Amino acid sequence: MDELSIANTRLKATRDEHDRDCEEKIKALDEWERRLHERMNRLIQRKKEISEINGNLDAADDDLVEVNAGGEIVVAKRSTLTQIHDTKFKAIFSGSWDKQLLRDNQGRIFLDVNPTCFRAIVDHLNEMTISSKESPPSPPIVEDECKHPLQHQLELFGILPMIEMPDSNIIKDQDRFIILHDWLKEGDSDGKFFLLHRGSRDGLTNQAFHSKCDNKGCTLTIIETTCGMIIGGYSNTSWSCSGRYSAANKAFLFVLSGSDILSPCQMTLIHENDSHATFHSLKYGPAFGGGHDMMVNGSNVRIKGQYGYRPGSLPRGMYTIKEMEVFQVTKSSLPARTAARNIASRGVQPQPVTRFAPAINKAINSRRACLLQAEAEMLHFEESFNNEQKFVEKFASGDAQDIIALNVSGTLMMTTRATLCTIKDSVLAQRFDDSKWTEQGCNCSPVREWTPDQVNTWAKNIDGLPEEVSVMLYENEITGRELLTLSRDDVNMMGVKRVGSVALLLKEISSLERTSRDFVTFMEHSPYCFGKILDYLRSKRFHFLGLIKNEPALPVICDLQKKRFEKVVKYYFPGDAAKAILG
Template sequence: MDKLIVANTLLKVARVEHDRDYEEKIKAQDEWESRLHERMNRLIQRKKEISEINGNLDAADDDLVEVNAGGKIVVAKRSTLTQIQGTKFEAIFSGRWDKKLLRDNQGRIFLDVNPTCFRAIVDHLNEMMISSKESPPSPPIVEDECKHPLQHQLEVFGILPMVEMPDSNIIKDQDRFIILHDWLKEGDSDGKFFLLYRGSRDGLTNQAFHSKCDNKGCTLTIIETTCGMVIGGYSNTSWSCSGSYSAANKAFLFVLSGSDILSPCKMKLKNENDSHATCHSLKYGPTFGGGHDMRVNGCNVYFNTGSSGYHPGSLPHGRYTIKEMEVFQVTKSSLPASTAARNVASRGMQPQDRAEPVTTFTPAIDEAINSRRACLLQAEAEMLNFEESFNNEQIFVEKISSGDAQDIIALNVSGTLMVTTRATLCTIKDSVLAQQFDDSKWTEQGCNGSPVREWTPDQVNTWANNIDGLPEEVSVMLYENEITGRELLSLSRDDLKMMGMKRVASVALLLKEISLLEHGTLIEHSPYCFGKILDYLRSKRLHLLGLIKNEPALPVVCDLQKNRFEKDVKYYFSGDAAKFILG
């Protein structure tokens, strides 16, 4: 009987400890959840307060938003510009930051960007409005010469996922790598590219290929032929010299480009369970299909898609001479979602929140507690993402909208209007442009950033007083006649004479300054060449601001303009400064 009493006592103690442990676990999770709700409420309140200070509370989807993109006016509905939620592009046009955004003298949002590339982005968004999941819009498209500025804009605005460019002698165009990544994503095979083999470096031999690429896991083979075609294949099975065939359920062949190729083409396996998807032999390089739909042998590649395991493609069958061949290992770079969430969440968690999953209660209770813990971890990760995203959004808006309307410079480049900022023109300190535009008159002119058409007579008077060489009596005359900004822009020579302005030189000077308000400072150089210089300076400034990761590439200039471009660069960037652009 004594033993039974002891056993009952132990049971009661164990029950009390069990209940206490359970209550502590639940209490800790309740407190964790409460902290998350408090953080979310604080973030919502913070957003509301900042929006009241910096935003347009009346912003609506049907609003027409006018954008001055480097001198070209683009108009679109707010709903069109804000389709891709969570991007910096959406943030700019959401209305949350309307009062913070840099605006031109007409009150339009000003972005110091290449206008052709910005137009391509808006065209992409316009197409997105009428597209479906089954038929998505084409990515923003520009001519080859504008692809670097376009990629910089996409990176800055976060509109499309940026693809890390691998070290390739064959593909220099990021758009092509985006296509390859998209094809890999279709089979959940995407990842980072690591160069294993290069024909020009390692030798165009079967032995060199196998020594570099066997037993390396998933690989992507890219081949450039002497006739200019880019073709290749992907295998999710390691290459080897086993002398046999093997399955590779996610393998595919592709034709990326060529003179007779209308568009990139992906050729999948006819049967994912095909046991002859890839061929492994020391006699050959990378070989696909039981009937050798694509076979590499030394410096030749044989293409015969549709003959066995793969669907037919757009490339004519035959033998092609290899100019270059590269093989990349494709490695998954991301952590499993649960691991990533745990790593992110741990940065903002209390010590008790990081406890390991429980295994001390009944299986049903353990499962319920651990399930709630997993949900809280995910919520914590999402909360951190919301907070960081909003902080990054604030920083981005501050950087992209730094300065005020007085720093917006309109340039009349031999009749072509280009608009930029003084900061962009002064990016390279020792340049002629920096000396020309790093002058106090650019900050003194203008009236607190107000659009010219909204200037009051007082603001017109302030502007006129800051014009070097203009007699004070002229500004007095404008003030006495109560000339507003809108009226100022419409004044003619006869109007000024009727107001009593008799001195010819004063009339000419005033009309010139009025013209500059509308048409900008004259730059007597090739618009093509100066536009290339301006694009480079814009990208250089974005890099200095930390908005793009890599140093901007050198401008791509057509052969007919190269000599003129070099002269213009050396004119504006004498000595060592020219190396920044000419390389």
């Protein structure tokens, strides 16, 4: 009996220890969840407080937003400019930072960017409003000479990710890979591309394909036919020689170009859980759909129809393959890895439990997985908002006095003094440094920012205008922005009745508005050459501020302008400074 008593005591102690351990695990998860809720509430409160200070609480989707992009005025709806979530572009135009944004003397948001590239981005966003998943918008498009500034803007605003171009013989321009990237992103496979198989190198045979591509995870197949089509497919299931069909819930087919192809098109599965999404056999290369929708056999690709994939612009028939490439595509798991490190640093270990009953283990581990995902999302929200705030402070805010309007031989360009002074000891930096710019009298406050006191002072100095008019302006608390909008009826309602005084005041307001708008610095040089210099300086400043990753590439100059460009560069950047721009 003593042994039984000891055994019972031991059993009870073990059970109690088990229950305590299980309870501790659950309490740890409860505490983890509580901290996540606290962090989310703090972030929401922080956003609210900053928005109340810097934001426009009346911002609405239908607002027309006026943007001065390097001297060119662009107008778009707020809803159009904020379509792409989780981007710095959306942050600028969301309304949350309106009071902090740099504005020109007309009150428009000023962005020191290449206007042609900015217009291309807005055109892309405009097209997005009338596009669909089956017919996506074209990426921002510019002439070859502007591709570097455009890419810098895309990186700057985070609109389209900087994609590391794969080693492809078929697709050589980034625009097409951006389209593929967007499609892959939906399947969380927007990481790096690793070339597994190339027909011209490894042979256009089924055996070569399987020897290089089986059991490699997610893959992207790109095919160029002898008739000029670029088609392919993506599978998130590894290829094999099983002789069976397989599900691949993120699989899709695509066509990028061809003689009768109007625009790139993605064809997703009709049923996500289709068990015939892909077919695996040594008799064939990559094969998609039951039937098959698209099947590679040696040096041929056959397209039969829409068995498992949605209708699209893939033309049926048998085509000869000119080149085929298969890339392994890695999944984007960086946020989860970052979250795991963050959790570990907080003392919460994300390892699964195994010591309890299977049902309890499963429940605890399931909750851990959910909390890990929530931690990743929370970390992303926090980092995104911090990055957004830093971006606005570094790039989109500033003093309106530092906006420089340039008349470059008749072409209006606008930039900031900081951009013009990017390369120290240059002629531009010396011309627009603090002391000289102040000496030019350009440190006056923009009219639209005048206070009622400044309006009163201005009115008092108008020769022939009765002092009572300036008093009326002051008593009505007229600001500079309001002054520029006053009409004859407004002036009469304010109490100015004498016809001569009304006419004189309106004339001076008109002159003031014109003067504040038209003040420019004249630059007697080729607009083409100076514009290229300005683009280079902007990108160099973006890099200096840590807003883009790489140093700007050398400007792309057309042959007819190369000699003139070299001369203008050497004029503004004597000595070694010119080498950085000319190469």
